[in-house]
Amino acid sequence: MKTNPGRFFEDYRLGEVIAHAVPRTVGQGERALYHALYPARGAVYSSDEFARSVGLAGSPLDDLIAFHTVFGKTVPDISLNAVANLGYAEGRWLKPVWPGDTLRSESEVIGLKETSSGATGVVWVRTKGLNQHGDVVLEYVRWVMVRKRRREVQVPVSVPELAASVAPGALVVPEGLDFSRYDFALAGEPHRWGDYAVGEVIDHVDAVTVEEAEHMLATRLWQNTSKVHFDVSQREDGRRLIYGGHVISLARALSFNGLANAQMMVALNAGAHANPCFAGDTVRAWSEVLDRAETQVASVGALRLRLVATKGKAGELRGADGKYLPEVLLDLDYWALVPR
Numbered sequence: 001m002k003t004n005p006g007r008f009f010e011d012y013r014l015g016e017v018i019a020h021a022v023p024r025t026v027g028q029g030e031r032a033l034y035h036a037l038y039p040a041r042g043a044v045y046s047s048d049e050f051a052r053s054v055g056l057a058g059s060p061l062d063d064l065i066a067f068h069t070v071f072g073k074t075v076p077d078i079s080l081n082a083v084a085n086l087g088y089a090e091g092r093w094l095k096p097v098w099p100g101d102t103l104r105s106e107s108e109v110i111g112l113k114e115t116s117s118g119a120t121g122v123v124w125v126r127t128k129g130l131n132q133h134g135d136v137v138l139e140y141v142r143w144v145m146v147r148k149r150r151r152e153v154q155v156p157v158s159v160p161e162l163a164a165s166v167a168p169g170a171l172v173v174p175e176g177l178d179f180s181r182y183d184f185a186l187a188g189e190p191h192r193w194g195d196y197a198v199g200e201v202i203d204h205v206d207a208v209t210v211e212e213a214e215h216m217l218a219t220r221l222w223q224n225t226s227k228v229h230f231d232v233s234q235r236e237d238g239r240r241l242i243y244g245g246h247v248i249s250l251a252r253a254l255s256f257n258g259l260a261n262a263q264m265m266v267a268l269n270a271g272a273h274a275n276p277c278f279a280g281d282t283v284r285a286w287s288e289v290l291d292r293a294e295t296q297v298a299s300v301g302a303l304r305l306r307l308v309a310t311k312g313k314a315g316e317l318r319g320a321d322g323k324y325l326p327e328v329l330l331d332l333d334y335w336a337l338v339p340r
Contacts, residue, residue, distance in 0.1 A: 004076060004080075005080075005081075006076065006080030006081040006227075007077060007078070007080065007081065007146070008081055008146060008147055008148055008149035009112075009114070009120060009121030009123065009146045009147065009148045009149075009155065010121075010148060010149060010150065010153040010155055011149075012109050012112060012123050012146075012155075013109060014109055014110070014111070014112055014156070014158050015108070015109065015110075016108070016109045017106060017107070017108045017109075018074075018077050018078075018106060018107045018108075018109070018125075019104075019106045020073040020074050020076070020077055020104065020105040020106060020107065021073070021076070022073070023102050023103065023104040024069055024073070024102065024103055024104075024223070025100065025101070025102045025103075026061060026065065026066075026069055026097065026099070026100075026101060026102075026103060027099040027100055028099050030061060030065050030069070030221070031045075031061055031062065031065065031099070033217075033221055034062055034064075034065050034249070037214055037217065037218050037221075037246075037249070038249045038250055038252075038253040039206070039208065039253045039254065039256070040062060040249070040252070040253040040256070041188065041253070041256050041260070042062070042256065042260070042263055042264075043186060043187040043188065043260075043263065044056070044059065044060070044263045044264060045059055045060065045061070045062045045063075045263075046059065047059055047186075050183070050186060050187070053181055053182075053183060054177060054178060054179055054181070054182060055176040055177050055178040056096070056174065056176055056177060057098075057176070058098070060096035060097055060098055060174075061096075061097045061098065061099060061101075063093055063264060063265040063266075064245075064248065064249050064252060064265070065097065066093065066097040066103070066129060066137060066138050067138060067140075067245070067248075067268075068221075068222040068224075068245050068249070069097075069103050069129070069222060069223075070103060070105045070127065070128075070129030070137075070138050071105075071127070071142075071222065071224070071245060072222035072223040072224045073103070073104065073105035073129075073223070074105050074107055074125070074127055075223070075224050075225050075226050076225055077107070078107060078123065078125055078144060078146075079144045079146065079226050080225060080226060080227060081146055081147045081227065082144045082145060082146050082147075082226050082228065083120055083145040083146070083147060083228070084144070084145050084228075084241075084273065084276075085142065085144050085244050085273055086122065086142075086143045086144060086145055086272065086273070087142065087143055087270065087271055087272045087273075088140055088141065088142050088268050088270065088271035088332075089140070089141045089142075089162040089163065089268075089269065089270055089271075090126075090139075090140060090141045090162055090163055090166065090268075090269075091138070091139065091140030091141070091166070091267060091268025091269070091334075092138070092139055092140070092166060092170065092171070092172060092266065092267050092268075093137070093138050093172065093264070093265060093266050093267070094135075094136050094137055094138060094139065094172050095131070095135055095136070095137045095172075095174070096137075096174050097131070097137055097138075101131045101132060101137075102131065102132040103129055103130070103131060103137070104129070104130050105127055105128065105129050105130070106127070106128055106130070107125040107126065107127040107128075108125060108126045109123065109124070109125055110124045110125060110126050110141070110160045111123070111124030111143065111158050111159050111160040112124070112155050112156065112157065112158055113157050113158070113159050114148075114154070114155060114157070115145065118148070118151045119147065119148055119151060120145050120146060120147055120148060121145070121146055121148060121155060122143050122144070122145050122146075123143065123144055123146050124141060124142075124143040124159075124160050125141070125142060125143075125144075126139065126140075126141050127139065127140055127141075127142065140268055141160070141162060164269070164270070165267075165269035165270070165304070165333065166267035166268075166269055166335060168291075168293035168294070168295070168302060168335075170267070171266050171267055171293070171295060171302055171335055171337075172266060173266070173295050173296060173297050173300055173337065174264070177264075177297060177300060177337070178297060178299055178300070179297075179299040179300050179339035179340065180298075180299040182261075182299070182339040184261070184339075187260055187261055187263075188256070188260040188261075189258075189260035189261055191258075191259075191260075191261055192261070192301075192338070192339055192340060193292065193301030193302075193303065193338040193339065193340045194301075194340065196289045196292065196303055196338075197289060198289050198290065198291060198292060199288070199289065200288070200289045201286060201287070201288050201289075201314065201315050202255075202258040202259065202286060202287045202288075202289075202314075203258075203286050203314035203315070204254045204255050204256075204257045204258050204259075204284070204285045204286055204287065204314075205257050205258075206254050206257055206284075206285075207254070207282050207283060207284045208250050208254065208282070208283050209280065209281070209282045209283075210242055210246070210250070210277060210278075210279055210280065210281050210282075210283060211279055211280075212240070212279040214246075215229075215240070215242050215243060215246055215279060216230075216240075218243060218245075218246045218249075219243045219246070222243075222245060224243055224245070226243075228240070228241045229241055229242075229243050239278050239279075240278070240279070241276055241277070241278070242276070242277040242278060242279065242281075244273040244277075244330070246277075247273070247277050247283065247309050247329050247330050248271075248309075248330060248332060250283050250285075250309065251283065251285040251307050251308070251309035251330055251332070252265075252307065254283070254284070254285040254309075255285055255287055255305075255307055258287070259287060259305070259336075261338050261339055262303060262305065262336035262337070262338050263336070263337055263338065263339075264336060264337045265334055265335070265336055266302070266335050266336065266337055267334060267335035268332070268333075268334050269304065269333040269334060269335065270331075270332075270333040271330070271331065271332040271333065271334075272324075272330070272331045272332075273329070273330055274324035274328045274329060274330060274331055275324065275326055275327070275328060275329055276329075277309075277329045281311055281329075282311060283309050283310070283311065283329065284309070284310055284311070284312075284314070285307065285308065285309050285310070286307075286308050286310070286314035286315060287305050287306060287307050287308070288305070288306040288308075289303060289304070289305060290304040290305060290306055290333065291303075291304035292304070293335075294340075295337070298340070299339060299340055300337050300338075300339070300340065301337070301338050301339070301340040302335050302336065302337055302338070303335070303336050303338050304333070304334070304335050305333070305334055305335075305336060306331065306332070306333050307330070307331075307332040307333075307334065308328060308330065308331055308332075309328075309329040309330035309332075310325075310327050310328045310329060310330075311327040311328075311329065312325060312327035312328065316328075317331065
């Protein structure tokens with residue numbers, strides 16, 4: 001058999017390291033397509049001149065371009081037969097990705113647990129994205145529910161212990177980054193690190209209605225081959241599931257209105273795709289400030305933010321039963337760098 005049917009739950013082994021095909025050179029084309037798909041306007045990722053004014057050599061590629069590219073490489077080996085991607089933890093952006101860099105991915109299986117139905121299991125992997133020099137540019141843990149080939153096969157249970165969040169001291173500020181000459185007028189908003197209070201909720205006001213065409217373009221762009229995003233026969237309701245990364249990027253771009261100066265994502269503490277998103281859904285976003293921290297660079301502060309993508313109202317997340325409300329699509333906890 002020369003074709004790849006994808007791995008099933010019982011095909012994974014604890015401690016196994018998987019080198020993912022195929023390396024990809026990323027450039028200005030990815031940036032242009034990313035900005036066409038999402039209303040992304042972050043100044044550092046839009047302008048070489050602005051990026052140079054804050055100490056960088058030029059404008060790196062958007063943090064989520066790096067994430068989607070690294071993630072997409074893993075799909076044929078990790079989530080081709082996935083029912084759903086369940087969550088993220090311990091993510092860190094370690095180096096900027098520049099136009100012309102070549103990215104590849106590798107993952108280690110760090111956890112396995114069969115679900116109560118016996119038809120699926122959860123696989124935890126720690127993924128690294130590496131550039132052409134072998135430098136790790138990004139790392140994160142994710143867990144995914146994968147179909148079993150045969151119900152009767154038993155797999156030893158091992159659930160990893162994961163940190164609740166990335167410690168502020170572990171945040172990596174890109175080399176040279178300095179916000180002391182930051183141009184707030186060009187960036188789009190006047191708000192500094194000290195203007196945000198822990199517990200503050202920000203309604204990002206704007207909304208985007210998801211269409212099949214843009215979702216399919218995004219899924220192909222990031223080479224996410226998971227069957228549930230392409231093949232309507234993979235779901236009982238006959239609907240294509242919108243790629244979770246598409247929702248992440250939509251919400252992050254919408255958060256510009258109120259968080260224009262949250263320039264760079266540097267850590268991913270936790271994340272959950274709370275409910276499925278489908279074409280025709282109108283996505284809104286709101287954020288909550290969870291924490292603030294200083295960094296080793298005096299002009300650069302870090303905000304820990306909860307970013308929620310929803311079809312509902314700002315500030316509404318869970319019901320009285322503690323479960324996510326049905327209109328909530330994404331609950332993402334991350335650190336971003338902000339001028340002080």
